[in-house]
Amino acid sequence: MSSVLVILETRQGELRPSCLEAVGAARVIADAKGCAVVALAPESANLDAAVIGAAGADQLMVATAEVHSADAAAATAARVAREISANTVLLTATVRGRDITPRIAALLDTGFAPDCTAVDANTMVFTRPICGGKAFSNVRINGDVVVASLRPNFFNAAGREHTAEASEVPSEAAKAQVIEVAAQSGERPDVAEASIVISGGRGMGSPDNWHLLEKVADVIPATGLGASRAIVDSGWRPHSEQVGQTGKTVSPELYIAVGISGAIQHLAGMSSSKVIVAINKDADAPIFKHATYGIVGDALEILPELAAELEK
Amino acid sequence: MEIFSFVKRVPSTTANVEIKDQQLDTSGCEFEINPYDRFAVEEGLRQKEAAGGGTVTAVSFGDDASQKELRTTLAMGADAALLLKNDAADSADAATTAKVIAAAIGERSFDLLLFGKQSVGHDQHGVGAGVATRLGIPCITEVISLDISAGQVTAQRGVEGAVETITASLPCAITCQKGLNEPRLASLKGIMAAKKKPLESVDVEMPALALIVESTQPPAARPAGRIVNNAAELVDALRNEAKVL
Ligand SMILES: Cc1cc2nc3c(=O)[nH]c(=O)nc-3n(C[C@H](O)[C@H](O)[C@H](O)COP(=O)(O)OP(=O)(O)OC[C@H]3O[C@@H](n4cnc5c(N)ncnc54)[C@H](O)[C@@H]3O)c2cc1C
Numbered sequence: 001m002s003s004v005l006v007i008l009e010t011r012q013g014e015l016r017p018s019c020l021e022a023v024g025a026a027r028v029i030a031d032a033k034g035c036a037v038v039a040l041a042p043e044s045a046n047l048d049a050a051v052i053g054a055a056g057a058d059q060l061m062v063a064t065a066e067v068h069s070a071d072a073a074a075a076t077a078a079r080v081a082r083e084i085s086a087n088t089v090l091l092t093a094t095v096r097g098r099d100i101t102p103r104i105a106a107l108l109d110t111g112f113a114p115d116c117t118a119v120d121a122n123t124m125v126f127t128r129p130i131c132g133g134k135a136f137s138n139v140r141i142n143g144d145v146v147v148a149s150l151r152p153n154f155f156n157a158a159g160r161e162h163t164a165e166a167s168e169v170p171s172e173a174a175k176a177q178v179i180e181v182a183a184q185s186g187e188r189p190d191v192a193e194a195s196i197v198i199s200g201g202r203g204m205g206s207p208d209n210w211h212l213l214e215k216v217a218d219v220i221p222a223t224g225l226g227a228s229r230a231i232v233d234s235g236w237r238p239h240s241e242q243v244g245q246t247g248k249t250v251s252p253e254l255y256i257a258v259g260i261s262g263a264i265q266h267l268a269g270m271s272s273s274k275v276i277v278a279i280n281k282d283a284d285a286p287i288f289k290h291a292t293y294g295i296v297g298d299a300l301e302i303l304p305e306l307a308a309e310l311e312k
Numbered sequence: 313m314e315i316f317s318f319v320k321r322v323p324s325t326t327a328n329v330e331i332k333d334q335q336l337d338t339s340g341c342e343f344e345i346n347p348y349d350r351f352a353v354e355e356g357l358r359q360k361e362a363a364g365g366g367t368v369t370a371v372s373f374g375d376d377a378s379q380k381e382l383r384t385t386l387a388m389g390a391d392a393a394l395l396l397k398n399d400a401a402d403s404a405d406a407a408t409t410a411k412v413i414a415a416a417i418g419e420r421s422f423d424l425l426l427f428g429k430q431s432v433g434h435d436q437h438g439v440g441a442g443v444a445t446r447l448g449i450p451c452i453t454e455v456i457s458l459d460i461s462a463g464q465v466t467a468q469r470g471v472e473g474a475v476e477t478i479t480a481s482l483p484c485a486i487t488c489q490k491g492l493n494e495p496r497l498a499s500l501k502g503i504m505a506a507k508k509k510p511l512e513s514v515d516v517e518m519p520a521l522a523l524i525v526e527s528t529q530p531p532a533a534r535p536a537g538r539i540v541n542n543a544a545e546l547v548d549a550l551r552n553e554a555k556v557l
Contacts, residue, residue, distance in 0.1 A: 011474070068476075070441070071450055095471040099453040102406060102438030106445035111407045111522025114436045125526060131433055134329040135336060137528045142521060175450035176465075176480035183474045190473035196556070220557065239491055240470050245325060245432070246347070246490050254556040265325065271531065275554045277546065283539075291537045293549055305543035310557075312547075 003038045004030040005086040006057065007077055007104075009096055010045035011068075011181060018193060019092045020055040022150050024157040025119060026090050027056025032121035033087065039164065040080050042073035042100075042171065049166040056158035060166045069174030070096065074103030076172045081108060086145060088124075093149040094192070101149045110143030115249075117154045117272065132245045132268030151272075152193065153251045184240060188217065191241060194224025196254045197273075199243055201228035201266075203259015203280060203299050207236040212303040213258060219310040226250065226270075228260050244269035259299045262287025279303075313366035313460075316394075316417060317356040317426045318440075319349040319385055321378040322433045334527040338402075338433075345381045348428025350388075350495035351488035356426050357389045358493060359460060366423075367391040373412055374401045379511060386506035387498030395513040405523035406434065410442025412516055418447055425485040429454045440487035450480035456491040 006026040009016040026037045039057035041047060043065045052060045063076050077100070081089055089104055091097040093115040105112035117136070118127040125138050126148055141147065184190070191197050200213050217223040227237040229244055243250055245268040255273035260266060262278070262285055270276070271290055278291035279299050288294045295302055323341035330337040345353075356368040370385035372378045373396040382393035396416050398404075404412065417425075427440030437453075444451030450465075456475075457468040465480045469489065498506070540546050550557045 011471075016472075070453070071445070074445065095454055095469065098437040099441055102410065102436075102442040103445040103451075105407045105438070105522070106410060106442045111405060112436075112438065113523060114406070114438060129531075130336065130435055130528070131323075131329050132325070132435065133531060135331060135528050135530055136532075137336075138526045140524045140526055142524050176452050176478055176484070178476045178478050180477040181471075181474050182477070192472050254550065254554075271534075275550070275556050276534075276537075277550070288537070288539070290534060292534070292554065293537060293546055294539045295542065295546055296539060302543055306546065309543045309547040 002033070002085045002087040003036045004033070004088045004090065005077065005081050005084060006037060006039050006090045007097070007100065008039050008041040008047070008052070009092060009094060010041050010043055010047070013045045015045065015047055016092070016094065018094065018152040020051070020157040021152065021155040022090045022092045023052065023055035023057050025150055025155040026088070027158045029088055029119065029121045035087065038080070038084055040077060042076045043068055049164045053162035053164035054158065054160055056160070057164045060164040061169045062166065063169050063171040065171035065174065068096070068178040069176055070099045070103060071176055072172050072174035074100045074107060076169070077104050078107035079172060080169060081145060088146045091149040093151045097149050101147060105147040108145045108147065110145045110147060111141045112147035112149070113139050113141060114149050115151050116148050117151050119148070129272070132265070133271050134268070151251060153195070189222055189224045191224040191226040191243060191250050192248045194222060195252050196220055196223040197226050197243070197250050197252045198223055198256040198258065199226030199228065199260060200231060200258050201260030202230045204231070205300060209300055210236070212300065215307045216303055216310065219307055228266050257287050258303065260287055261285050262290060313360055313363035313424060314422045315356040315360055315366060315368045315424045315426065316422050317349070317352045317368055317370050317385065317390065318413070319353065319370055319372050319381055320346045320431045321372065321374050321381045322346045322431055325432050331528055331530060334529065335525070336528050343377070345384055346428050346431045348430060348432070348488055348490070351490065351492045352426035352428050353385045353388050353390060354493045354495040355458060355486070355488055359424060359458070362460070369394055371396065371413070371417065373398070373404070373409055373516070375399045382511055383506050384498060386509045386511070387502040388496055389502060392509060393511040395511065396516045397513050398516050398518050400518050403521065404518065405521055406436035406438030407442055407522040408519060409439050410446060411519055413439065414443045414446035416514065416516055423482045424460070427485065427487045429487040429489045440485050444485035449483050449485060451485035451487070452478045452480060453487040454489040455486050456489050458486060458492065
């Protein structure tokens with residue numbers, strides 16, 4: 001009996017919520033194949049088998065390693081994949097997920113489909129962006145086991161009543177190891193994980209105006225703050241906030257671009273957002289061609305109005 | 313310190329994407345060194361200097377045209393270049409590329425392998441970690457700071473909402489992220505010197521591809537948007553029409 005294996009990401013023993021989407025995708029594939037879903041946390045973590053089961057898993061395996069190591073995680077995952085005769089291994093396309101995915105494929109001597117935005121569970125054809133989102137390819141793995149990473153915000157957890165059957169499994173030995181995880185200061189979610197993102201560009205005028213963006217972000221819970229490269233290159237904001245081809249790729253429910261022209265390299269990082277709002281004083285700015293809603297006007301006047309409206 | 317820095321010839325990031333017969337058509341594109349690979353070349357030069365000696369060899373899996381990009385790395389300061397030549401190299405997915413590179417360099421001696429964190433275009437994020445896994449050596453990906461002393465590697469990388477510090481020992485592979493260094497431009501003297509540096513070309517076999525591209529299409533068109541007059545109308549649309557708030 002084969003299974004679909006899905007790799008969970010935890011940090012300091014806590015589950016990263018975006019990987020529940022991969023559990024849901026694993027359920028869809030397993031149902032098409034008539035097989036089980038096994039979720040594996042490659043490091044020791046405090047996981048709720050009811051949450052993992054509700055997302056779509058039949059079994060939950062938690063490994064024993066105390067710290068994160070990409071090579072150990074991949075080796076543990078490959079061993080479990082063999083033990084359970086996995087037909088598919090799914091991961092989430094986070095920094096750690098992107099790191100582990102090619103390693104599992106190499107250990108299983110198969111191919112991998114990275115950063116996918118859709119899958120047809122019957123044909124196992126995955127859709128993925130290429131050239132920074134300027135095109136999408138439909139791809140298929142040529143190998144015994146299908147390995148793929150899924151972009152956050154494109155798949156859904158199953159949402160059923162089920163508690164996964166939990167067990168502990170040994171971890172493989174580590175070569176490289178994480179010795180410290182320093183959380184970025186502040187309460188805001190990372191742009192890559194936030195369900196709502198508001199980003200500022202050169203049209204914000206000066207770093208002294210950033211509090212206007214922060215004010216809007218404060219009134220909508222769980223909003224991440226982003227920036228264009230022009231802003232990061234000027235040193236106004238850290239690179240960890242840059243959205244675009246040389247920054248982070250985001251696909252939130254709502255992306256608000258303020259004083260951003262919409263250069264192709266910026267679009268590469270955010271054009272798959274569900275709803276895009278553009279605020280720009282130039283009615284001909286390219287960003288408006290991609291926006292669901294636009295306001296033509298001075299960002300410095302509109303942002304306080306927006307914050308006030310949102311508070312109502 | 314013996315260092316290999318891996319570079320790929322890619323379509324310029326500013327090139328328009330053409331799709332012909334449901335496949336990507338790069339025939340009209342300008343090409344350049346993958347921007348992330350410049351960090352790998354620069355880091356090789358810096359680590360060699362910090363170690364007080366050694367060689368930096370730039371390696372590319374590509375067709376003959378990739379000699380141009382290899383010459384550029386020699387002009388930046390690499391000591392030697394190695395072309396793993398196959399005319400179909402550009403069709404190779406990351407897993408296949410890793411297999412080819414691991415087989416080709418596994419016999420050579422090295423301390424450090426440096427890769428870009430991804431090659432723009434295919435955007436697969438997989439060659440560095442794939443090569444390291446096949447060679448059985450540690451790999452640290454998306455590195456923004458790197459310190460090597462007495463054979464011990466300490467690196468940092470950004471993950472969502474945090475910065476991780478990771479340690480490993482040599483030999484080790486690193487994939488380079490923006491922020492690691494500022495790649496130098498080739499000087500005129502470097503360009504002249506590059507002409508006399510060795511560029512070895514080795515034919516390599518292409519295994520069966522591990523990832524088959526069935527078709528490629530432009531992104532789905534977004535539904536036409538509309539201009540609203542003010543913040544109040546916007547919030548109303550977001551709440552009641554798009555229902556994202
Ligand atoms: C290889 C490469 C990689 C790149 N990677 C990235 C990347 O990852 N991310 C990225 O963002 N860019 C990237 N870029 C840069 C990109 O090409 C643009 O230069 C950049 O996105 C522009 O930033 P901007 O929109 O903030 O500034 P601008 O293009 O200068 O636009 C500013 C906008 O603000 C508007 N504006 C001005 N004043 C106001 C006001 N008071 N109120 C409202 N609107 C106002 C203007 O009308 C204009 O549209 C990359 C470029 C290259 C070559």
